Amino acid sequence: xxxxxxxxxxxxxxxxxxxxxxxxxxxxxxxxxxxxxxxxxxxxxxxxxxxxxxxxxxxxxxxxxxxxxxxxxxxxxxxxxxxxxxxxxxxxxxxxxxxxxxxxxxxxxxxxxxxxxxxxxxxxxxxxxxxxxxxxxxxxxxxxxxxxxxxxxxxxxxxxxxxxxxxxxxxxxxxxxxxxxxxxxxxxxxxxxxxxxxxxxxxxxxxxxxxxxxxxxxxxxxxxxxxxxxxxxxxxxxxxxxxxxxxxxxxxxxxxxxxxxxxxxxxxxxxxxxxxxxxxxxxxxxxxxxxxxxxxxxxxxxxxxxxxxxxxxxxxxxxxxxxxxxxxxxxxxxxxxxxxxxxxxxxxxxxxxxxxxxxxxxxxxxxxxxxxxxxxxxxxxxxxxxxxxxxxxxxxxxxxxxxxxxxxxxxxxxxxxxxxxxxxxxxxxxxxxxxxxxxxxxxxxxxxxxxxxxxxxxxxxxxxxxxxxxxxxxxxxxxxxxxxxxx
Amino acid sequence: xxxxxxxxxxxxxxxxxxxxxxxxxxxxxxxxxxxxxxxxxxxxxxxxxxxxxxxxxxxxxxxxxxxxxxxxxxxxxxxxxxxxxxxxxxxxxxxxxxxxxxxxxxxxxxxxxxxxxxxxxxxxxxxxxxxxxxxxxxxxxxxxxxxxxxxxxxxxxxxxxxxxxxxxxxxxxxxxxxxxxxxxxxxxxxxxxxxxxxxxxxxxxxxxxxxxxxxxxxxxxxxxxxxxxxxxxxxxxxxxxxxxxxxxxxxxxxxxxxxxxxxxxxxxxxxxxxxxxxxxxxxxxxxxxxxxxxxxxxxxxxxxxxxxxxxxxxxxxxxxxxxxxxxxxxxxxxx
Numbered sequence: 048x049x050x051x052x053x054x055x056x057x058x059x060x061x062x063x064x065x066x067x068x069x070x071x072x073x074x075x076x077x078x079x080x081x082x083x084x085x086x087x088x089x090x091x092x093x094x095x096x097x098x099x100x101x102x103x104x105x106x107x108x109x110x111x112x113x114x115x116x117x118x119x120x121x122x123x124x125x126x127x128x129x130x131x132x133x134x135x136x137x138x139x140x141x142x143x144x145x146x147x148x149x150x151x152x153x154x155x156x157x158x159x160x161x162x163x164x165x166x167x168x169x170x171x172x173x174x175x176x177x178x179x180x181x182x183x184x185x186x187x188x189x190x191x192x193x194x195x196x197x198x199x200x201x202x203x204x205x206x207x208x209x210x211x212x213x214x215x216x217x218x219x220x221x222x223x224x225x226x227x228x229x230x231x232x233x234x235x236x237x238x239x240x241x242x243x244x245x246x247x248x249x250x251x252x253x254x255x256x257x258x259x260x261x262x263x264x265x266x267x268x269x270x271x272x273x274x275x276x277x278x279x280x281x282x283x284x285x286x287x288x289x290x291x292x293x294x295x296x297x298x299x300x301x302x303x304x305x306x307x308x309x310x311x312x313x314x315x316x317x318x319x320x321x322x323x324x325x326x327x328x329x330x331x332x333x334x335x336x337x338x339x340x341x342x343x344x345x346x347x348x349x350x351x352x353x354x355x356x357x358x359x360x361x362x363x364x365x366x367x368x369x370x371x372x373x374x375x376x377x378x379x380x381x382x383x384x385x386x387x388x389x390x391x392x393x394x395x396x397x398x399x400x401x402x403x404x405x406x407x408x409x410x411x412x413x414x415x416x417x418x419x420x421x422x423x424x425x426x427x428x429x430x431x432x433x434x435x436x437x438x439x440x441x442x443x444x445x446x447x448x449x450x451x452x453x454x455x456x457x458x459x460x461x462x463x464x465x466x467x468x469x470x471x472x473x474x475x476x477x478x479x480x481x482x483x484x485x486x487x488x489x490x491x492x493x494x495x496x497x498x499x500x501x502x503x504x505x506x507x508x509x510x511x512x513x514x515x516x517x518x519x520x521x522x523x524x525x526x527x528x529x530x531x532x533x534x
Numbered sequence: 535x536x537x538x539x540x541x542x543x544x545x546x547x548x549x550x551x552x553x554x555x556x557x558x559x560x561x562x563x564x565x566x567x568x569x570x571x572x573x574x575x576x577x578x579x580x581x582x583x584x585x586x587x588x589x590x591x592x593x594x595x596x597x598x599x600x601x602x603x604x605x606x607x608x609x610x611x612x613x614x615x616x617x618x619x620x621x622x623x624x625x626x627x628x629x630x631x632x633x634x635x636x637x638x639x640x641x642x643x644x645x646x647x648x649x650x651x652x653x654x655x656x657x658x659x660x661x662x663x664x665x666x667x668x669x670x671x672x673x674x675x676x677x678x679x680x681x682x683x684x685x686x687x688x689x690x691x692x693x694x695x696x697x698x699x700x701x702x703x704x705x706x707x708x709x710x711x712x713x714x715x716x717x718x719x720x721x722x723x724x725x726x727x728x729x730x731x732x733x734x735x736x737x738x739x740x741x742x743x744x745x746x747x748x749x750x751x752x753x754x755x756x757x758x759x760x761x762x763x764x765x766x767x768x769x770x771x772x773x774x775x776x777x778x779x780x781x782x783x784x785x786x787x788x789x790x791x792x793x794x795x796x797x798x799x800x801x802x803x804x805x806x807x808x809x810x811x812x813x814x815x816x817x818x819x820x821x822x823x824x825x826x827x828x829x830x831x832x833x834x835x836x837x838x839x840x841x842x843x844x845x846x847x848x849x850x851x852x853x854x855x856x857x858x859x860x861x862x863x864x865x866x867x868x869x
Contacts, residue, residue, distance in 0.1 A: 103640070106636050110635060113592070114628060117592070117625060117629070117632075118625050120596050120600065121622075124603065124610045124611055124614025124615070125614045125621060128610075131611045135607025135828055136607060136828045136829045136831070139600065139604030140604045140835050143839070146600045147843040147844070148843060150593045150596055151590065151597075151851070152850075153589075154593045155851050156850070156854070157590075158587055158589070158854050161585075161586065163857055206829070211831060215835050445611075446681060447615055447681065447682050447684075452618065455619075456618070456619070459626060471633060474636075
């Protein structure tokens with residue numbers, strides 16, 4: 048294998064791990080902000096318990112996101128120095144803004160969020176949670192502006208063989224940026240909701256039924272119900288955007304090789320095997336004219352075909368055809384889960400229907416799998432370009448590294464990542480498997496020096512006792528609590 | 535253009551790297567000192583002194599990388615290619631020690647030992663390879679047509695390996711004096727006792743590097759020993775002597791914060807010395823900050839953000855340190 052291929056594998060490998068953790072931290076940070084807001088408003092113990100429970104999972108995911116992201120920040124220079132020299136004038140400032148406005152914000156307030164509940168008042172603690180949640184979203188904004196510019200570059204000039212920004216507004220708000228940002232953030236919320244719902248389903252299936260687990264499941268399913276259908280619409284719009292700006296990628300996703308004769312329309316290939324060598328999609332299962340209908344909203348609209356592009360300019364259709372269908376298929380299952388959940392809400396069957404709970408449990412990693420599949424679709428679909436139309440991936444690599452050197456670091460990353468992130472995943476799953484305890488909030492994470500300045504929890508002992516009973520007789524207590532709160 | 539953008543960016547990046555060395559220096563130092571503090575309860579205390587702030591400390595390293603890419607893409611490409619292996623080994627070290635903060639408190643008793651080792655190994659590795667990179671950087675980087683022109687192992691030299699060990703010693707001293715400030719009782723006594731030999735070690739290292747650098751690098755010797763530079767720069771070694779003396783004195787007495795502050799001063803002086811040796815090259819010996827600078831449109835755009843936001847970052851970072859002020863005691867556990 049040559050150094051270029053090894054460098055590509057290394058990038059693909061490290062970013063596949065990395066992308067999982069920010070997705071979870073984006074979702075969990077917002078979830079924690081909502082939980083804390085609900086607690087401050089209602090003073091219901093369950094929200095604080097859930098906050099103190101999920102913040103531990105968040106801390107594990109955040110730690111892994113930080114260290115894997117650190118690797119990414121340096122990889123652009125180690126393995127892709129020609130790209131950095133060529134496009135650093137645009138990607139550099141965007142990354143610098145991400146560090147300045149997002150990384151510092153997250154890191155600066157994370158300490159208070161994790162360890163500071165007894166040191167600052169409730170308002171300041173909530174501000175810290177909000178700052179961290181905001182940081183995760185700001186971070187996504189900058190990195191996706193940079194990434195989207197690589198897909199649909201504009202607002203620049205090429206002077207002396209390197210990219211020079213001309214109009215920063217155009218660079219940042221490039222054509223694919225809004226779709227990519229919305230698609231990614233919503234995907235993070237969905238992936239987190241599925242993980243929370245899956246965790247709750249696991250506890251309910253094991254008979255561990257209490258207010259906290261029910262609240263987890265209910266909140267996650269409301270989130271899924273709101274986000275999954277919206278995501279389908281955003282995805283559709285993103286597809287139309289790709290058709291307009293990256294037609295070769297879209298043709299590869301569709302497995303569409305040749306323009307149909309005038310007036311016939313483009314079929315939609317549901318399944319098949321795009322064969323890059325034979326320039327055809329084998330075993331295609333097609334729906335006549337559906338491709339035209341979906342992508343051009345007419346019966347006989349044409350879309351560009353792979354044969355419109357020189358073989359050297361075609362992305363690998365075999366891969367993106369299937370990664371795309373994996374993403375869409377999982378998305379449809381998510382929508383099904385959300386609506387089944389809605390249907391089961393009548394008469395509280397949501398918490399007892401085992402088939403549904405098993406489905407929710409099986410779907411808990413589906414959001415992350417869909418994110419990976421979607422990421423592969425968009426990134427492999429951009430090939431052979433690293434910056435669409437401006438620089439090929441083959442030209443971007445560091446010229447001086449031997450295959451042995453890149454191979455060694457790749458092997459090192461593979462070993463280290465499997466050990467470290469394998470252990471991290473195990474700790475995260477073990478935390479979820481323990482489940483939120485009724486006295487979770489009585490043991491907030493503490494660390495660092497200084498005397499506590501505010502009471503640990505401004506709640507009466509009666510509330511705590513009530514919550515403890517709740518574990519013994521979950522259903523009755525739940526009904527009682529609902530009554531008390533006027534639901 | 536009236537404003538010298540590359541110059542301003544060089545100052546910002548120098549500031550960022552200094553912040554990194556100062557702040558991540560003491561929390562890396564804690565990992566380096568872990569082997570000298572075997573009891574679990576003591577180790578918990580050590581870790582809890584930095585658990586709320588280490589992540590912010592490390593962010594300065596990311597700012598250094600991002601700032602370099604934004605302002606000096608040529609230097610970023612050359613430096614990261616030249617120091618490919620030591621930088622990746624540094625990153626691997628940082629991965630292990632970074633996750634150890636979370637994992638060791640969530641691991642079962644047997645596994646916790648494993649994460650203690652990961653924390654120690656990761657901290658030492660990261661510190662050592664940062665020092666190696668620094669030494670190799672001083673040795674100079676061959677560049678042809680804007681590309682790194684050396685081999686994969688050019689960074690290995692007696693000098694760079696020595697600077698690697700030197701930085702481990704420097705971070706250990708920072709960690710020890712930080713812990714003098716943040717702990718009390720038996721643990722604090724232990725740290726005072728550890729810090730004293732570390733000061734002597736540090737002084738030896740500083741003297742060795744100060745002699746070795748100009749002997750091995752003629753350009754750097756010329757910078758320091760030509761008149762009137764000698765006059766301007768003579769306060770640096772004099773101040774090093776003065777600070778070291780105060781530091782040894784402070785460690786004997788009852789000072790809590792003063793040893794840490796004096797160690798910071800010592801590090802700052804060393805850093806100044808390096809800056810004097812290298813200025814104005816961003817890739818020694820040949821590429822200056824003006825030659826490596828990116829397009830002015832990029833530097834200007836990022837500068838607006840840097841100048842507006844860095845003061846805000848410093849404010850909330852200071853607030854966060856203030857929230858966690860005071861001594862850390864046994865049992866202030868992060869369960």
